[in-house]
Amino acid sequence: MHRLEHLNRQDVVINELVIYSVEMGIYLAQVDYDDRVAFLVDAENRPQRFLSVEQVKQSLADATIKKAWLQHQSAYDEMIGGPEKVDNSLRIPV
Template structure:
């Protein structure tokens, strides 16, 4: 099983191709990093997905490495209305600004 830890990635020589921050209800964020050809979620010391309380907290956890692309992703549950149309993909993917990367 592939996994990454923020402490292992947060070094100046680390280059993350893509960072995806998944937003969930109740202010929970999970970070998924594509590093060294492996795309996986950041995990804590117990190998469980590391939860963050804000995007800023994710940025602080990875402030020393280089991130080429970063996105915030959110899927809404509000399309599950009674009598509504069939469920469609309502994923919102917003690019995030990463300082120092063009």
């Protein structure tokens, strides 16, 4: 688990940030920091929810981020009678 208050500092270097688009207008952020890959969590240790990609970026504005991605998984492969499910996630640089 990672918390914003521990990461949003000038001395922090995040190797990779992945922003997951999980529902309409809801985003979760996973960071690779200090050789640990984990989601950002809130004060109750639940995944920190964001309302936009820009909100994630602003929340980590003081940290240095080497690579950042937005990842979205399409629901179109859930069609009845469709082919076997394959990884249809889309990852784009942010």
